[in-house]
Each structure stands twice: as C-alpha cells, then as structure tokens.
Amino acid sequence: MAETSSRFIGRSIKPYKSKRFVTGDGTYVSDVCLPNMLHAALLRSMHAHARIGAIDVKEALAIDGVVGVWTGRDIEERISPFPESFEIHPLPWLEGVKPVLQGPRPTALAKGKVHYVGEAVAIVVAADRHRAEDAVDAIGIEYEPLPVVVDPEESLQPGATLVHDGSNNNVVFSFSIEKGNVNRALGAQPTMLRERFRHHRYCAAPLEGRGVVAWVEPKTHMLTVWSSTQMPHLVRRQIAAQLDLAEENVRVIAPDIGGGFGPKVFVYPEEILIPFLALQLGRPVKWIEDRSEHFISTAHGRDQLHDIECAFDQEGRILALRDRFLLDNGAYNPMGLTDAYNTAAHLQGPYKIPNLSVSGTCVSTNKVPNAPYRGAGRPEAVFVMERCIDMIATRLHLDPAEVRRRNFIQPQEMPYQAGILYRDGQPVCYDSGDYPETMNRALQGAGYTELRARQPELRRSGRYVGVGIACYVEGTGVGSFEGAKVRIDASGRVIITTGASSHGQGHETVFAQIAADLWGLTPEQVSVVEGDTASIPFGCGTFASRSTVTVGSAIHGASAQLKDKLLQVAAHMLEANPDDLELAGGRVSVRGLPQRAVSFSELARAAVPGWASKLPAGLAPGLEATFYFEPRTVTWANAVHVAVIEVDIEIGTIKLLDYVVAHDAGKLINPLLADGQVHGGVAQGIGAALYEELAYDENGQLLSGSFVNYLLPGSMEVPKIKIFHLESPSPLNPLGVKGLGEGGAIAPPAAIANALADALSPFAPRVNAIPLTPDLVLELLAQKEVRSEASAV
Amino acid sequence: MTTHCAIEMTVNDKRYTGLVEPRLSLADFLRDHLGLTGTHVGCEQGICGSCTILLNGETVRSCLLFAVQAHGATIVTIEGLAAKAKSGDRLHPIQQGFLETVGFQCGFCTPGFLMTTYEFLQENPSPSEEEIRERLTGNLCRCTGYQNIVAAVQWAAERLRAR
Amino acid sequence: MRRHGLDAKILAGGQSLVPLLNLRLTKPKILVDLNGVSGLDHIRETSAGLRIGAMTRQSGVERSAIVREKCPVLAEAIRHIGHLAIRHRGTIGGSLVHADPAAELPAVALALDAKFEVLGDGMARAVCADEFFIDYLTTSLRPDEILGEIIFPVLQPSSGYAVEEVARRHGDFAVAGVVAVVDLDGEGKIIGPRVALFGVAPTAVRARAVEQAMIGQQPGNELIRDAAALLRDMLDPPGDIRASSAYRKRAAAVLTVRALTKAVQLCHTRRLS
Structure with a gap:
C-alpha cells in the first residue's frame, strides 16, 4: 500500500457530528426511554462492615407501583459471581514478576455480609423512580455490625479485622521487582532521603454517573443493554457469562457517555442486575445512578502510601531507589494489579536509576473498591519521584531543573531499556523522545529563568511565589488488542467500525482523519461507528491512553487489506494491472489516465454476490476488511509540567498563576483535540492536588459523598493552560503515534506540590502528602515554627 | 402522596400541560414528560449546573424546583436556544461558539453552560476573561478544564456584538 | 403549619431544602410553598430602615439600587452566596431562617442588628438579630411562625x-x-x-x-x-x-x-x- 499522504493527519480539524452536543440532542443512557419501562433503585449498605440478618420486604412490596424486590439470596442461584479481577494478566508477566494474587469474588448483591458503605444489598423495581426509592426506604433490614478496618496499615497488622470471610489476611495482591543491587547501593551511600509519601483517595467523578437500561425483545428474546461504560464488549461478555446466555443474543450499546476517565472500565453489579430483571419481568428496566450513589458505589482511585529510600551522589545523581508501598484497595479488586504495577513500572520516569527495588502490596479495607482512574498508578509514582528530585535539589542547594538534567536519559540512548518488565510482560523500553528538550520547552514556556531571578525580590516584598516542575513518561497504547473493520458501502463512503468507544475524546474525528489520508478522501467521506457490540465481534475499550495507537493502527492494517482487494476489483473492471492504479477523490484510476476510472461506489456495487457481481474469479464478495492490532508493547509518551503558584501564608490558600505543559505523544493526529485532552487532564490533576478528597471516618463512613464536599475545580480554579507539543514518532506503529488521554492528569499533583515546597522554601516544609489544603499549608508553616522554637532551646 | 396537580407552562414557545405529582422535579418533568432530554441532571443538589434552564428569563437549577412551582411560567431549555438566534441562523451564536472553539468533550455539562452563557451575555455583552470565568463558576465541567469554554463565550460575545 | 406542626416544612427558595429532599435526608409530609404567597417580596425604605420581604430573591436584593446605596454591605455579602442561578431562586428570608452558620446573611443581620418581623397565628412580633439565631440551623421561630420581613438599618454614607x-x-x-x-x-x-x-x-x-x-x-x-x-x-x-x-x-x-x-x-x- 502506498505511503500515507498527510493531508488531514496533523491538522486541527474541529470535531465532526458534534452539533448534537450544543442542541441538546446527545443521547445518554438516561435519555433512553422505552414503552412500558420500569425503574430500579438499590438498597445500599449503610454499614462499612456488618453481617446481614433478616430482610423484611413486606412493606416495600405493599407500596403502590412496586413490582418486586430482590436480595442476595434471591439471585444467588441465578447470577453467578463476578471474577476476582477483570484484568487479564499476560503469562510472561506472571512468570517474570510472580505476584501473589488472591482476590475475593464479589456477588451482584451482597450475601452474608456487607463490606463497605454503598455495597448493593437489594434492588427494587417499580413503576417510577420515586416509588422504587420509597420501597428502598421501606425495606427492613437487620445488621449485626462488625469491627471496621479503614486504615491500610492497620489492615496489615496481625489480628486485624478480616474484610473477607475465609481469607487468612487482608492482602489481595503483592509483588516485588528489582534491578541492580539496591541493598549494596544504599549501604554504600551516605547521602540519602528517607521519606514517606501519601497520595490520597479521590475519584474520576464524571458528570454523568453510571446507568443501565435493558430491554428484551419479546419475540426473539434478544437482550439489548444500554450502559454508560467504557467497555461495551466486556459488559456483553460478562452479562452472557453471569446470566448464562449466548453472547450472540446479547447486544450492548454504549451511547453518548458523559465522561469515563477510568472507573467505567469494568463491569458493575447493576450491569448484570438490570438485564437480569428485564429478562425476569419481560419489560424494559432502567437504573440511573444518582450522585450520592456514585460516590459510594463507583470505584475510587489512587490511595497509596510510599516509604522510600533514595541514595544520590554529590552531583545529585540518583544511585538507588527503594520504594515499599501500600495501595488501599477498598473491599474488592476489580482491576487486579493494574494500578499498583503501573506505579512500579513508571517510578523511574525519564531518569537513569541504576538500582531499583519496588514492592507493592494491595490491601483490603472496608471502603469502596479502588480501580484505575486517569493515570492509573502513574500520578502516584510521579509524585514520589518528582518530590524526591526536588528534595535532592534542596539538600544539595541545586536548581531542581539542573538535578533533572543530570539524571535524564539522553535522546541518543533511545530506545532505552529501563531494566524492568511492563504489565504486558515485555521489557520496559522507552521507544523515542528527547526528555531534556521537553523540559527546555516547558521551562521556556513558563519563563523559568526570569521567575527564578524575580523570586528573591518577590519574597522580600512578602509574596510567596513558587515554581514546580514535574516530568513523567507514560506507557500508552497498551494491548492486548483493538480492532477496526473498514468497509466501503454502495454510496462510496468508507465506514470504520471499532470496539473502542468515545466519551468525549473525539474518536469520530481522529479516526476519520486517519482513514481519509489512507483512502485519499476527506474526513467527511468517512463514517465512524462505535459503541455497539453488534457492529464488530471483538473490542477492548477506551482507556489507558490507547485508542489512537491501537485503533489507528487497526484502521491502517484493515485499510491495507481492503485496498489490496479494492485494487484487484478495480483492475478487473478497468482491465488494468493493479500496480498501475491509483486512489484519489473516491475513485480508482489508471495512473496517467484519469478518465479511465471507477468510483468507490461503483466498486462497492460491483463487489457483491450474485448476478450483479463484477468480481474477478476467486475473490470473495464485499468491500470489507477487519484487522485486530495487537501491539507487542506500549509506546512511551513523555511530558513536563511547570506550575507557578502564589501562597497566601496567612490563610494558607494557593493560587495558580501559570500552568505550562510540554508534551510529546509522538505524531499528533489532531493538535486541537490533543490540547483538549491535556486541558482536561490538567484540570483533574489540579483537583487532585488542591481540592478533591474522599475522606472516611473511623467507622468507614464517607465524609465527602456529594459535590458539596467533594470539590471539583471550577472555572476560577483552573488557570489558562499553555501547551507546547513535541513530536517524537513512535517506531512501534505505522502512524508513529503515542497515546495522550491520561497524561494531563499525571503530573499536576507533583508539579504543584513542588511549587508549594519552593514557594515556602524559607520555612523548609515537608510536602509529602496531598491535597494541599489551606489547613495543610498552615500546618507545614507551623512545623517550621515548632522546629525553630525547638532549635532555640 | 399520589394526588396529582394540573400544571401548564410555556416551554420553548410551546404551551404544555401536565398532570404531575407535587414531588416531581422540574428537570424530571422536562425530561420525562416533555421529552426534552437536553437538560441533564448531574447531581440533584444544585451544584453542577448541568440542569440550568431559563425560568421567566433567569437561570435556575431545574433540579431544585418542583414542576408544580413552574405552573404558569415561561421556560427556555437548550432545545429552545436555537430559536433565539437571529432568523435565518440555524444555531444561536453561543451554540456556534461552542462548536467553533470545541467548548465541549463528552457534552454532558454543555447545555447548562450554554444557558448560563445566554443570560450572561445579555447582561454583559463585552465581558473580560475574568468576568467570564467568574460567571461560569456555577457550572462544572470535568472534561475541558474550561479552556475552550471560556474561548467559546468570547467567540459568542464577539459575534453577538457584531450583530 | 399549625395543623401539621413538625410534619411540615416551609419551602422558600428551596436552594438548601430541596437538595436535602432530593437526597431523602429530610422527609416532611407536607411542604408549604411560600412562592405563591403575595406580600413577601419587596424592598422598601422606611424611617426604621430597609424593609425587605422574606421572599425577596437574593439576586433582587443584590441588584437593588436602593440596597446598594443605603446598605451596600448587604449587597456585597450576597455576591458571595453561591452562584447567580442559586441567588435567582434563593430568598433572603430563606437563608436567614435556614441559619446555616457558614452563610453570609445571618452574619450581616447580626452585624447590623437587623430586626426580624415574625408572622404567627394572626399576630406579628419583632425579634432582634441576636435573639433570632439560637443554634446550628436553629432560630427562635416557632413551628407555626414564618418570617415576614427583615429590617436592615441604613448605613451612613461615610460608613x-x-x-x-x-x-x-x-x-x-x-x-x-x-x-x-x-x-x-x-x-x-x-x-x-x-x-x-x-x-x-x-x-x-x-x-x-x-x-x-x-x-x-x-x-x-x-x-x-x-x-x-x-x-x-x-x-x-x-x-x-x-x-x-x-x-x-x-x-x-x-x-x-x-x-x-x-x-x-x-x-x-x-x-x-
């Protein structure tokens, strides 16, 4: 196939087919309205840990309009349990890392005992949502409260309350990886950091929560399910498996999705229960998560505690790093090792770390399950490493940018073997990038040199302005696969079908740009179909900064196959040699003889079975090809963030004065949409650094379970974000692309924490935890007062 | 509990009547009874702003009003915004602005932002960036970091001033 | 209110009460909506001060020329309340009676020694601000009373x-x-x-x-x-x-x-x- 001409790839094309979003015509799950539809509501545990006693549903059933109530006992014979994890761990990784993995298998409704506040205990179906909730309130349930474990360190203690019956301890997953000889390197080195870092619990909080509508076609028994999910194919597989149905009788549609960001990446109880009820009742059933439910039933993220030792030389070069960390997994472990191992695999960042040891332990507590959220383990790693670098700089009285320069992997060292395995089982190998240059661009963009020069004067006038840098690398475009079906229909349009669905990323536009260049069309002549299991047999989903890499490459692969066939058909019709043909403007013509041509439409109408067929002998009908791209391993994007903040040291508030991102995600398909992804990620990272926190009390009650206390950043909290793109093409895929969906969210906690430590450097604060609340800032300042009082004595 | 009230209101220049339970929210009435699903419910607590509509010309949270309270009122929802454009334009300049600058990603919060912007630009046709940001604080967006939304409001303001 | 007592709740602007209802954190049997009651929505200058009807919307007070001139601290405080769409519905009386300790309006009323005109069963009584706020979310209003209007003193032009x-x-x-x-x-x-x-x-x-x-x-x-x-x-x-x-x-x-x-x-x- 001819080289792709870049007529559309690389251009900031505005999204196609998006008018619906400004006219109110988007269709989200909650907008799906079917005749005769019933509504479900769930009774959720108010206890963090309790044995379930008698459940009395009489009063609930007596409410006018209530159709039924189901408890764990009612479904246990009919809905099989969930797997302990949805993540498939590849064999080479299992053999290389030898993790301990022992998760419990959740049930769709709690049975025997509840393990966290919010766990589903019973489900009611009624004529409308109000009545369903009335009935939930009317269910009588006896609980025998059990001791609660909310602290992951306590959870590890001998004799700790066990979250799950039948387990020996609360560890659900642990592993260690090592390169070099950390013990020797740490022992030999006098200059050392010993620090404890905490990256707190927060969540994705998409503005649309989860929601499910299920409908059974009465004559064919075909089950159709609409779900606000990132993974329609996985949902279909799980419904079929847990309800014992044939996959071909289950269709899952992910319509417009009001934000995903990670937690919609696995299958939840409601995605099984609602189809189950629709099958039981023979009527459509709808359940829409409300915001309070969202906070106690949709997965949370992050929540890691790191103890590190880091040795470095007098020039600031890191010699060894040991990190032992805990991940507070909550009550279940839907995504296995994903977050924890991502943390380990990304800890080294863009730096040369000759000796490394990381051990991670995931523990159960009586909290909402923890699962990937934008960045998935990486923001935690970056927070640890980037704080270490700044601490080294402070110790050695060096500029933090200079310490980074001294530790960077150099562009001439690419591809760089980082000495550990990735979670796909392949060695971590940074494929391309110029890390020093990425930082230069970010520093220039922020006016770093000038800021440093002005800082002493600002401090003299009582202004505490700080600059923080954070660098990271990100493995993007992870497997195990994604597919694309490319088809040319009788109208001559190219139709791309894929299993990875969009929830705001702009797939329709990006994939159309790629296909347009491959086919010599305009993006308007390409249609993109996604979010429907009926349209392509296999699909992974949209997560882990992967769609452009995997779907883009699959479009490339499928197009190559289809073009080959198209040319054979055209050659037959034009009585020419396929090698003499060329594609342009939706036509195939003989090179040099543009009038000897046949249009895509004519070709599609020729490539049919039967009497109308004009196919050459031996060629199967249909202009269609499907290709599943299975990346050998990930591509490595990199970026540097610079945050400039000002601290009001009297009341501890932090104002972001400037935020700069230099970003390298390989070849960019659409810079405008790429910027949008970075913007959104940075805003979420700002939320994590300064505002958002899921705090629990000692009884396992969530203290910030609404938008009143869970503080998403608003338009005054997110400053103007400056973005600079670098493009180091990846050698690992035909388009040279890398992923970028998560990147923006990875660095802000580290950059802002570094900026705070810098702003307050006269007070030598230990900025080891986020969120950086006004309270915490005043505490950090008070530590200095205490320290100086102590030294005065 | 099950007494129903007859209500009537004008929504997007059309007169509607309904028979509703007193506890039905205005947002649910618009969405479930009138099929105007462009008004989105993101929190039911008046925080996120996705359900913002115009009630008698002023922005309100439709999740914090009962349908019965809107009896006799004149309402504009996102579905009615295009009709507020100059005749001949298929979209209102605010809608065009959000499309031009890509002031949306998943689209869930977008209707609320558009309604807030509509009221805002009537009051303040030449806002500064700071004023725009200040007014938009009542609407949460989780996708865009507000960057392109601010640009969309600026684009729309300029277009409206030019008319 | 006299008939239903604690089973009933008064609905003013609803910007604090309705979220609680939506979350089912409070479940009154009866809601008495004051939005249809006339005579509670006004701003008048009198010799006693600015008389503001309890159901006057916060955005109306904030934008009132007379409030801005005679009691500008009140307009200034209201600008800090939530967002405009909240202030379009939220009432001045609703916020005062809700008595959230973190709210601006009770503090303004206290600072200015505002007077509260309370309407009961055919009777009216005046309560001064420092006797109005009793405790967390609690005022001295009796279950069968509502707030009619609030009298804010006029500030000196030099204040x-x-x-x-x-x-x-x-x-x-x-x-x-x-x-x-x-x-x-x-x-x-x-x-x-x-x-x-x-x-x-x-x-x-x-x-x-x-x-x-x-x-x-x-x-x-x-x-x-x-x-x-x-x-x-x-x-x-x-x-x-x-x-x-x-x-x-x-x-x-x-x-x-x-x-x-x-x-x-x-x-x-x-x-x-």
Missing part, C-alpha cells in the same frame, strides 16, 4: 464595610468569614464598629470584644491586629472535612484584620468623596 471570607473554591460556602462595618468621627476615631463572624461557631457570632477594643481609637494596623487577636479567647470553632478548628480560628483572626483594614480604608475614601 466603611467589608466582607472577607475563605472558601475552598470560588462560590463555595465559606470555611470562615467576617462582616465588618466601621465609621469614623470628625477626628478620625472609630465609631460604631461592627464585626460578625460566620463559619466559626454553631451560629454566626458578633465579635463584641473586638468592637469594644476599637471604639474611640485611632485606626491603625496595630490596633486592628490587637483587636482581632482577642478572637483567640473567644472562638472554639468546629472542625470538619473542609477545615480544622485550629484553621478556622486562625483564619477568622486574619480575615478580621483584613476586613477591618478594608472597611477603614473605604471609610476614608467615602469621607473624601
């Missing part, structure tokens, strides 16, 4: 005022806040200082010790700082997820300094103009 608060985000409920009003006599000495704090106690509170320390004094940084320092012995704020008790205490003192400084400055400016 300086300020509303200072710390909120986690723009438009959030304050973690701590201060309303300050001062005037200066012919010699530039402080007269009639008023300081009320919100977010730092179960109700909004008047900082009388701070006021006392300033009366008749020449304003200056040191005076203001020393006066605000008196709050240390006065406050024992609650701690919660938004801020610790210690933080609120510290912030209250800092904000008091800032508010008084601003108010004094404004006083100077207004006296010159």
